[in-house]
Amino acid sequence: MLFVEPRFFLFFAVVLTAYWSLRSNSQRKWLVLAASYFFYGSWDWRFACMLLLISAADYFFALRISQSSSDGLRKLYVTLSLAMNLAVLGFFKYFHFFVGSAVAVAGALHLRLDQPTIKIILPVGVSFFTFQSLSYTIDVYRGEIPPAPSLRDYLTFAAFFPQLVAGPIVRPKYFLPQLQSCRTISVGDVKQMLYLFLLGYIKKACIADNISPMVDRYFQHPAGFNHVSAITAVWLYATQIFCDFSGYSDMAIAAAGLMGYKLVLNFDAPYLAVSIQEFWKRWHISLSSWIRDYIYISLGGNRGKTRAFKYRNLLLTMLAGGLWHGAAWTFVAWGGSHGAAQVIHAEFNHQLPVKPHHEPLRKVLGWFLTLQFVCIVWILFRSTSFSEAGFVTRQYFGLAANGLDAFPLWLLWLPPVLLLGQALMRRTQIGERLCATSLQRFAIVYGAAWALAIALLPLGYRPFIYFQF
């Protein structure tokens, strides 16, 4: 069940009506829990059972951690939780990757290893819910939060349907307290959430899904295209992945918000970032902060005596972040490239500190270079192999033989126009202004906007890109 499908609209309308009809918080939580498992079970009930087992086990581990006075026992339970979650993630997501890599290494050493032929179905959103579960037991272990007051509350947190399959990754210390009180919502909040839902829908369905076939067409056979088409395809992909993922996040935040729950902001116009550091503060914020808190800081963060120590941690964190995105070396290289860029930028800033009179120029240059870099390394993210990524990169720079096929020229202008539109929307605060109008005026604009959005909707639903992660 995708957020853009009519059956989700029906499901959500039923859940929302029932939710606000119930008076007690306890009943509402039962409803949200049941709806969440129904939502996840609509993909595969077997995985819903797996989610239930993992969540119940983590609840149990966290309870034991908080009840144990012995450090050894506490460590044992947190290790068991880590092992269980990473084993699930490793098996479902990385089994073929690790085995395939081992077979390749063995082949290079002239050893013969057979690849096992088991077929593993990836549970949708496995990277999200395992990370979320992990953060719960680690936080309880670190003493940052008490364990969830009841199994039901924890299960509701772990399976909360708006963000279950593709984030934002919600921290227990942020979400669990929200379950303790009966949620309320103001008319202003309703307008804001409805606006956010529509914005997300437009990004995902009207932009990303329309662009997707063009990008697929190019990446299926890049050699058939010319240099300008390579630039167009890479820019379109940058637009697609942003609109797809941030659109989903917007809809998730809005769906949760309409039930009175607050989720964290996940995107903040990342392509307007003026440095690579800033990009990661604006792109997939819930993941960036997760890997910062649980990987970068666990590795020592910037507490070392040398800059090299910090840079090493930065690189390792980004490599792990890359691997989180997908079980392929191209994803690792993508994460590594971002890590390397952050190291270079940090060192550059250290060697050449910003002078006030240079700041505007540096910002413009920084924005341009950051955007170019991000677009170019998206090639690694989208390609299925290094050879394909190498070819597309050469073609992007006009260094590969030109094919005959070409996209219409106006498509090259679409990404810059959309980016400009986003910058203008932020500057003019169009969303905030719309939400500040009267309910009647809001309803008129909102109804008309939906009519336009539906006309721009391609009917073949494409899954969200980040589902696979």
Place this chain on the structure above:
Amino acid sequence: MSTRLSIEQPSQEATTFRKALFAVLLGVISFAAAASIIHLCIRSPLNLYAAVRSEKLAAFAPWQGRATSAIFGSSHIHNGFDPRSFDQTLAATPLATTTFNLGVEGGSQSEQRVLALNFLKTLRPQPHQACFVFLELNAGANFTNNHLVHPRTIDIYDWRTLRFIHQLSPRSLGTQRALGRTSFGIVGSLLYYTNVGMLANRIFTPPLDQQMLTAETIQDRRGLYTPDQPAATAAVFQLFADAGHAMTPAPEPLLPGNYALLSELQRDSPIRGVHFIYVVSPRIDNLSSYPQYPAEITVDGVTTPILSMARADLYPDLFPPAEWIDGAHLSAAGAGVLGRDLARQLLDYYQQHPQPMDCGG
């Protein structure tokens, strides 16, 4: 000051509820108004963007004004009618014509209706020219879900199509079937009138499948598509063995929609003298029983023949396993035989029922 829904007094809650209801109503009205404006701004609402259909229209484009006859229907026609053998058989007869195969995979009555109406507008016949429009009588009423909910939508479900679907869905078909057909039509109409995907199709027009386009146009195929699939397989032999040779007739009722389609085409055709013919496509299981229709029907004073190719007793050449790739689709050789046999049946019919062949007059 913002209003909190769950902590309000009942009277305040009722006021908020009324305001919310009014806002929803305004939103719906605004949606309908905007959708109507968009709908009116979209010119030429017929657009068959779904798979195979766009390619079929592109293949037909160079033949507009040159083709004087066309055949419509489902994959049984798309894969099973060769315009070359058909035209060759009619050459040097008063019925000589140039035919294009406008059948499509999954094609339905609703689709052949719209395609035929549009084909009639493209006709530019010379004097003393024979023009035929062949319609598949036993095609399904609606598109399959795959074609309706496709990345490239089919924008044909206007109120006329909906009425036509209703005419093809009498209660006599059984409540479930009749309701299913009508409901599908209603959903199609909702998509059509709310313009779902219509702008997306026009702005991000998908590229054509060049392989399909080539397959339908090489060697003067004129829309015939023969899938790359072997004929006379073991499965086909098994179907023949299972079918036996009873050849029992099974009377099939004609639906009000079958009459309505002819009436509409005759009325709306800008060219006079076009002959409309219903064709019944064959299947292997026709060897055990075949649908029995009347030989002809009369609508608005015009008689239309029903040429049934589902008769193994009349067309034995169509029924060896070598002419079939599966239970319902002919092979390339079978398509040639059907084209030839249909032309012969047509000649027979017009010898017995002489009529002027002069759509360009």
